[in-house]
Amino acid sequence: MDFEAHDAPEIYLPRSPGRMRQGVGLDLSEQAQGEIIGAARNESPITGLTHNFYRYPARFSPILVGALIEALTAPGDLVFDPFMGGGTTLVEGAARGRHAIGSDISTLATFVSRVKTTALDSRAKVAVCEWLKAVSVEINMQRPEPAFATWAEAGYFKHLDNPRRWRVRKALAQSVESAERIGHLDAEALARCIILRTAQWALDGRKTFPSLRQFRERLNAFGQTMLESADAFTRSVEERGGSARCLNQSVVGIEHNDAVRDLSPPRLILTSPPYPGVHVLYHRWQVDGGKETGTPFFIANALDGSGGSYYTMGDRKRPGLESYFSQLREGLKSLVCISDERTIFAQVVAFSQPQWQLKAYLDVAAEVGLSEYFLPTLMGSGDGRLWRHVPNRKWYADQKGRTPGAQEVVLFHRLAAL
Numbered sequence: 001m002d003f004e005a006h007d008a009p010e011i012y013l014p015r016s017p018g019r020m021r022q023g024v025g026l027d028l029s030e031q032a033q034g035e036i037i038g039a040a041r042n043e044s045p046i047t048g049l050t051h052n053f054y055r056y057p058a059r060f061s062p063i064l065v066g067a068l069i070e071a072l073t074a075p076g077d078l079v080f081d082p083f084m085g086g087g088t089t090l091v092e093g094a095a096r097g098r099h100a101i102g103s104d105i106s107t108l109a110t111f112v113s114r115v116k117t118t119a120l121d122s123r124a125k126v127a128v129c130e131w132l133k134a135v136s137v138e139i140n141m142q143r144p145e146p147a148f149a150t151w152a153e154a155g156y157f158k159h160l161d162n163p164r165r166w167r168v169r170k171a172l173a174q175s176v177e178s179a180e181r182i183g184h185l186d187a188e189a190l191a192r193c194i195i196l197r198t199a200q201w202a203l204d205g206r207k208t209f210p211s212l213r214q215f216r217e218r219l220n221a222f223g224q225t226m227l228e229s230a231d232a233f234t235r236s237v238e239e240r241g242g243s244a245r246c247l248n249q250s251v252v253g254i255e256h257n258d259a260v261r262d263l264s265p266p267r268l269i270l271t272s273p274p275y276p277g278v279h280v281l282y283h284r285w286q287v288d289g290g291k292e293t294g295t296p297f298f299i300a301n302a303l304d305g306s307g308g309s310y311y312t313m314g315d316r317k318r319p320g321l322e323s324y325f326s327q328l329r330e331g332l333k334s335l336v337c338i339s340d341e342r343t344i345f346a347q348v349v350a351f352s353q354p355q356w357q358l359k360a361y362l363d364v365a366a367e368v369g370l371s372e373y374f375l376p377t378l379m380g381s382g383d384g385r386l387w388r389h390v391p392n393r394k395w396y397a398d399q400k401g402r403t404p405g406a407q408e409v410v411l412f413h414r415l416a417a418l
């Protein structure tokens with residue numbers, strides 16, 4: 001097979017043209033490499049399993065994640081995602097018969113990932129079906145709005161008081177109150193996630209808001225599709241013997257978490273950390289041209305209380321992204337502690353200014369004892385790395401003009417030989 005480095009503009013190329021030819025290649029068949037490269041270049045919309053339970057910002061392509069898991073692990077292996085976000089790695093890993101563990105500092109990410117990776121029993125399914133029937137009657141403007149005073153006082157309904165949005169706010173408060181009465185934990189969590197998905201559709205990035213009838217119809221449609229998707233996920237996990245576990249904790253210090261410490265080293269660490277210098281709103285929705293609201297946390301019954309830089313590893317305006325790179329260093333050190341010589345690190349990263357940030361990123365990895373590896377098929381062409389174009393990505397980098405945010409690179413590392 002004949003591949004060329006893809007989408008790697010001039011600015012990313014290493015200064016010394018011969019450098020990549022000296023890099024170390026991963027021990028993979030041409031076919032396995034071809035599958036990874038083909039998946040990286042696949043720009044199809046995200047579908048399948050439980051991936052669309054929530055549109056997590058900067059989420060992974062499940063096609064790429066699936067190809068990496070197939071090529072770099074075997075059934076029964078442990079796959080770890082320390083920045084799990086919406087849990088793409090865990091869904092693909094468990095459905096492919098791997099044991100998948102993930103962690104994230106965000107309670108919202110942890111909620112979404114747990115619901116997406118819960119194997120539903122028949123009682124839970126029946127409870128959610130019954131709830132879907134009941135909730136479309138309970139969403140009613142003639143009925144009072146449940147107060148949720150503590151959440152309101154803490155600001156979780158910010159920017160929803162506006163006369164153009166109060167109907168949606170009332171509908172979602174009535175839906176959440178109804179979900180709280182289900183009396184089955186997994187069913188309540190799925191019901192909350194159905195509300196979360198519907199409210200994301202109704203509010204996030206919108207300037208005009210749906211009618212009550214449209215809200216009810218969407219809630220029901222998302223509900224039906226998500227029940228079917230949960231079923232498909234559950235069947236795959238049961239047939240292939242996979243599992244998933246989601247932790248709510250920082251990557252820094254993960255080696256001290258009992259759930260991780262007692263496991264054998266992961267075969268694959270597959271992850272996508274926050275991107276250097278790139279402002280992604282992981283923890284807010286934007287209504288009416290950029291007004292931020294923390295409502296998703298209320299729906300997920302998860303506390304937030306942290307500013308944006310908590311989720312992006314530091315203030316992107318600090319010179320040299322000092323706090324970003326120091327948190328990355330601490331995080332990678334923790335990951336090195338739980339790895340062994342067989343562990344492969346696959347990191348998918350985008351940059352606001354790749355000209356210097358890619359090098360800074362690789363320097364941190366080298367400092368903590370990681371060696372970079374390459375797909376042999378790509379070595380000697382471009383910078384030898386696997387770059388991909390991400391369709392429909394919008395974000396704000398800290399620079400004016402065109403941001404290269406729509407390009408990301410897949411980096412491979414292993415522990416450097418002692």
Ligand SMILES: C[S@@+](CC[C@H](N)C(=O)[O-])C[C@H]1O[C@@H](n2cnc3c(N)ncnc32)[C@H](O)[C@@H]1O
Nearest residue numbers: 059060083085086088104105106250251274311
């Ligand atoms: C690019 S997103 C991951 C998206 C994920 N790959 C997916 O498919 O949805 C990065 C995640 O890192 C999390 N994060 C930031 N700092 C962290 C830390 N110190 N430890 C663990 N997670 C962290 C953020 O909350 C965010 O969910």
